[in-house]
Amino acid sequence: MKVSKRQELMKIVDLNESLVVLGGGLNALVVAIELLKAGKRVTMIEAGRSDCKAASSSEYRAFKKNFSSPKFGLKDRSFTYAGYINRTKVKAVNFKVIGSLATGGLSNLWGGDIRDYDDDDLKDFPYSKSEVASIEEDILNLMTNYNPDGEKVVAKEVVYNFHRAGIDGRCAELIEQWGNSSENIGFDLPKLAILVNDKDDRKRCDHSDACLVKCPNGSIFNAAYEIEKLRENPNFVHLTGVLIEDVSKSRMGYTLSARNMIDGK
Numbered sequence: 247m248k249v250s251k252r253q254e255l256m257k258i259v260d261l262n263e264s265l266v267v268l269g270g271g272l273n274a275l276v277v278a279i280e281l282l283k284a285g286k287r288v289t290m291i292e293a294g295r296s297d298c299k300a301a302s303s304s305e306y307r308a309f310k311k312n313f314s315s316p317k318f319g320l321k322d323r324s325f326t327y328a329g330y331i332n333r334t335k336v337k338a339v340n341f342k343v344i345g346s347l348a349t350g351g352l353s354n355l356w357g358g359d360i361r362d363y364d365d366d367d368l369k370d371f372p373y374s375k376s377e378v379a380s381i382e383e384d385i386l387n388l389m390t391n392y393n394p395d396g397e398k399v400v401a402k403e404v405v406y407n408f409h410r411a412g413i414d415g416r417c418a419e420l421i422e423q424w425g426n427s428s429e430n431i432g433f434d435l436p437k438l439a440i441l442v443n444d445k446d447d448r449k450r451c452d453h454s455d456a457c458l459v460k461c462p463n464g465s466i467f468n469a470a471y472e473i474e475k476l477r478e479n480p481n482f483v484h485l486t487g488v489l490i491e492d493v494s495k496s497r498m499g500y501t502l503s504a505r506n507m508i509d510g511k
């Protein structure tokens with residue numbers, strides 16, 4: 247029997263036997279890890295592919311212009327936001343939109359940092375600090391391989407890297423614009439969560455000062471590293487290159503409408 251390109255690309259996964267996590271960024275990763283720890287079977291579906299293409303020149307220029315973060319100046323990581331607006335057709339009326347269709351999501355852009363929130367910070371949220379403390383600890387471990395008895399430093403100032411990447415002027419501009427602002431937005435010296443202990447074949451930060459360019463040790467968090475490890479878990483199925491277009495509820499359960507990112511069908 248002749249197998250069409252489309253059939254070749256199709257994978258049969260029984261979603262009745264599994265919980266479905268949509269996306270493969272930091273948030274989806276934490277959800278998947280928690281569910282696997284609770285002994286569930288998890289299918290992670292994400293649009294992300296490892297061979298993501300860089301953003302087109304016009305998209306790159308638009309992001310640099312529309313978003314103030316110096317991270318958008320990193321052309322080699324523009325694959326992180328490439329195609330997001332066109333593919334998802336999100337309509338931005340009075341807001342600017344940024345999202346990712348890459349494996350590992352926006353954390354590819356340049357890791358992330360960790361803030362120590364207290365109950366006051368969380369007063370508008372439907373949970374208290376103590377209710378999310380164990381998840382917070384999980385994230386801290388995930389991003390830094392932190393050992394409660396070991397070194398406590400989990401973030402480092404990386405402002406000197408702006409100089410190396412040639413965007414120190416932009417950084418100075420942002421600090422001037424937002425640094426002393428009394429508004430609800432602040433711009434501070436950038437801090438970055440880094441590995442404080444070796445993790446698998448990744449090494450703890452040795453201050454190579456190459457954060458913005460590409461950390462030679464893999465010390466900077468990227469959800470894709472962790473997903474690669476989860477793939478060894480027999481209870482975890484990872485479907486990439488599948489763009490979810492709609493989720494609807496029916497008597498039978500949930501129906502996902504998806505588009506294959508490879509052949510577009």
Ligand SMILES: Cc1cc2nc3c(=O)[nH]c(=O)nc-3n(C[C@H](O)[C@H](O)[C@H](O)COP(=O)(O)OP(=O)(O)OC[C@H]3O[C@@H](n4cnc5c(N)ncnc54)[C@H](O)[C@@H]3O)c2cc1C
Nearest residue numbers: 269270271272273292293294315347351352358359489490
């Ligand atoms: C420029 C910039 C700088 C930032 N700096 C920091 C920082 O310094 N510190 C910090 O803590 N945070 C920072 N953030 C915010 C942080 O990156 C995000 O809050 C975080 O990455 C969001 O994680 P997420 O898992 O929700 O989404 P993402 O990381 O965006 O992941 C989305 C995932 O969902 C998948 N996906 C999306 N749509 C679909 C679909 N329709 N079908 C299938 N799959 C889909 C993608 O493939 C991807 O795997 C920054 C964000 C930006 C834009």
